[in-house]
Amino acid sequence: MTLNRSDRFKSLEKRRGSMPFTMHQQLHRRSMPVDDKELHGKTPASQLSSLVRCPSYNPSDEHRESWASDSSDSVISSGSDSEDHVYKVILLGEHGVGKSSLARIFGGVEDLHDVEEAGNTYDRSIVVDGEEACLLVFDIWEQDDNHWLHNQCMKMGDAYVIVYSVTDKTSFEKASELRIQLRRARQSEDIPIILVGNKSDLVRSREVSVEEGRACAVVFDCKFIETSASLHHNVKDLFEGIVRQVRLRKDSKEDNARRMASSKRRESIGKKAKRFLGKIVAKNNKKMAFKQKSKSCHDLSVL
Numbered sequence: 110m111t112l113n114r115s116d117r118f119k120s121l122e123k124r125r126g127s128m129p130f131t132m133h134q135q136l137h138r139r140s141m142p143v144d145d146k147e148l149h150g151k152t153p154a155s156q157l158s159s160l161v162r163c164p165s166y167n168p169s170d171e172h173r174e175s176w177a178s179d180s181s182d183s184v185i186s187s188g189s190d191s192e193d194h195v196y197k198v199i200l201l202g203e204h205g206v207g208k209s210s211l212a213r214i215f216g217g218v219e220d221l222h223d224v225e226e227a228g229n230t231y232d233r234s235i236v237v238d239g240e241e242a243c244l245l246v247f248d249i250w251e252q253d254d255n256h257w258l259h260n261q262c263m264k265m266g267d268a269y270v271i272v273y274s275v276t277d278k279t280s281f282e283k284a285s286e287l288r289i290q291l292r293r294a295r296q297s298e299d300i301p302i303i304l305v306g307n308k309s310d311l312v313r314s315r316e317v318s319v320e321e322g323r324a325c326a327v328v329f330d331c332k333f334i335e336t337s338a339s340l341h342h343n344v345k346d347l348f349e350g351i352v353r354q355v356r357l358r359k360d361s362k363e364d365n366a367r368r369m370a371s372s373k374r375r376e377s378i379g380k381k382a383k384r385f386l387g388k389i390v391a392k393n394n395k396k397m398a399f400k401q402k403s404k405s406c407h408d409l410s411v412l
């Protein structure tokens with residue numbers, strides 16, 4: 110019997126009891142190969158090996174940007190014991206915009222076209238700015254009038270990713286609607302929301318420009334990034350950005366300042382130069398408040 114997303118969600122919730130989706134290894138697909146060293150001695154690999162499915166990223170695929178191999182900042186581990194830093198991330202967006210593809214890249218699933226895996230949750234520990242955080246990514250959103258599921262999704266997230274396809278104007282308009290729905294559902298809360306223009310690789314069939322995406326993010330007061338799940342472009346930046354956005358809201362100023370300082374120390378010369386030039390440009394544009402704001406909506410490491 111094939112379960113739809115809502116059925117899976119309900120059955121998971123049932124198995125877990127009243128607290129939906131706390132950290133519980135058996136119920137989640139895990140991501141990267143388990144390695145004793147990566148686990149920092151927290152959980153013996155032998156205990157995890159029976160629970161973990163380990164699809165591996167293929168670094169020989171030259172067309173793709175690597176999530177795992179190109180960053181010292183993104184050491185991937187699995188099986189964090191701590192629930193302190195578990196952030197629930199909900200993917201929202203129209204049909205076919207690439208939600209599952211992005212989630213599967215995060216989850217380390219190799220075959221992005223494997224429809225059997227549709228509608229899933231993925232958890233993974235990543236080290237961002239020198240500290241570990243665990244993201245629980247929910248790819249369970251449905252377009253139908255499933256009010257129960259919609260309500261759950263709107264209530265439970267620590268962060269939201271609203272995805273549209275840059276090749277589909279309607280999905281872009283739908284993204285705005287979702288943002289409004291979210292605002293209504295979580296009125297008094299300051300939750301990180303990232304607007305994602307996916308399929309940026311499909312240059313010729315683009316219907317939504319980068320500027321439109323950015324302007325929308327400014328109007329709706331959220332962050333913005335364009336990705337290509339097919340090329341794995343910016344996917345790592347997206348998920349690391351989510352961690353940073355949650356931390357900026359949940360953790361103390363001191364903690365965030367310390368992380369910022371340590372990440373700056375690790376920055377490459379190229380990145381430092383880029384940041385320096387960015388500051389000069391920002392100074393010159395000081396009078397143009399909109400430009401400045403639209404610039405910061407691109408930067409997932411600041412509020």
Ligand SMILES: Nc1nc2c(ncn2[C@@H]2O[C@H](COP(=O)(O)OP(=O)(O)OP(=O)(O)O)[C@@H](O)[C@H]2O)c(=O)[nH]1
Nearest residue numbers: 203204205206207208209210307308309337338339
């Ligand atoms: N060219 C290109 N195709 C993509 C990209 N991301 C996803 N696709 C393709 O778009 C189609 C839909 O992707 P999904 O990840 O299933 O989209 P979804 O938002 O989960 O769709 P639903 O499950 O219907 O809600 C698939 O054929 C993907 O291979 C991308 O970045 N570039």
